[in-house]
Amino acid sequence: MGLENTLFESLPDVVTVKLDAVVNWARKSSLWPATFGLACCAIEMMNTVSARNDLSRFGAETFRASPRQADVMIVSGRVSRKMAPVLRRIYDQMPEPKWVISMGACATSGGVFDNYAIVQGVDKVVPVDVYVPGCPPRPEMLVHAITMLQEKIMKESVKDRRDTFEPESRLSIVPGTLPVTEGTALERETEVEVAQNEVSRPYTIPSRHERRRSS
């Protein structure tokens, strides 16, 4: 006699429930973060999934190296100007629903690095859901941020998180990425081509919930 037999005897055959509640409950219970360690905060992020802090208690321990398989981006560390387009591209590659946690003082506001090289807050690049203070934050604080994000997910509506395909997003370009992607001197575009591309190719397409938030 297992537990399910007792439940089946006591529960009715049909349960009515709000769609948002049950879908959000499924989403929040299985958050898959994207591995995005940028600096010392990443050490604390690794510690969060280790045996002592054990993020799997909250269903968010499956770190994925591919953004296609992730739905939470934990930006752990300072974001340099050169990294910002890469970060945005990884965010664009993540399928909806997706959320962003800005971990630590540097990702949140630039921290002590108030200079030309560091983006002063990752919210200039991607929409952030939870900010975690600290330098670096303790693993408990990241666990708290995950639980706060789960509370936030429960308040969302399923309609806001549809995966939208924008045809023009295929054409978006990433300026200032690694020199490897620019090709050799022979392969590089002429100045005329660059000027044309700047007109016709947008940098990035804001996701649907991002546009609604800004309006």
Place this chain on the structure above:
Amino acid sequence: MTEKLHEFVEKLKAENASWVTDVNEAHGEVTVTVPRESIVDVCWVLKTKHGFDMLADLCGGDRGPEEEPRFEINYHVFSTKHYNRLRLKVLLSEDDPKVTTVTTVWKTANWHERETYDLFGVIFDGHPDLRRILLPSDFDGHALRKDYPLRGYEPYSMN
């Protein structure tokens, strides 16, 4: 130790007296100031005749906008055969910060010169692929110049 390095300097002077404008010794290191027109010749002679087969470092320096000459390029050459180190220095003015590339002598100078161009705005004539290496390609200005503001010329934006 430095006597041997001074021998190299004397050999350079014997080769062509105009190659050496100044010799400076400090902390057991010898620095030779070279006119910018002859830096490639000096490097070539050092590599082929005196065994300086490695360019350990190539870096720039900014003495400040009020100084003249403003920029200096330092070449740290090293001999793996005789274990000698020598520093060559080229002085450049702000109005004409140009020097001939030494990629023809040492291939490793390629990325070093790109870095120096990136951070100081010094042009290396004849460089095969002179573009930014550390800063983003759409970056405005040269970050290690003394008159570059700490927060940059304009706030960051994605576009």
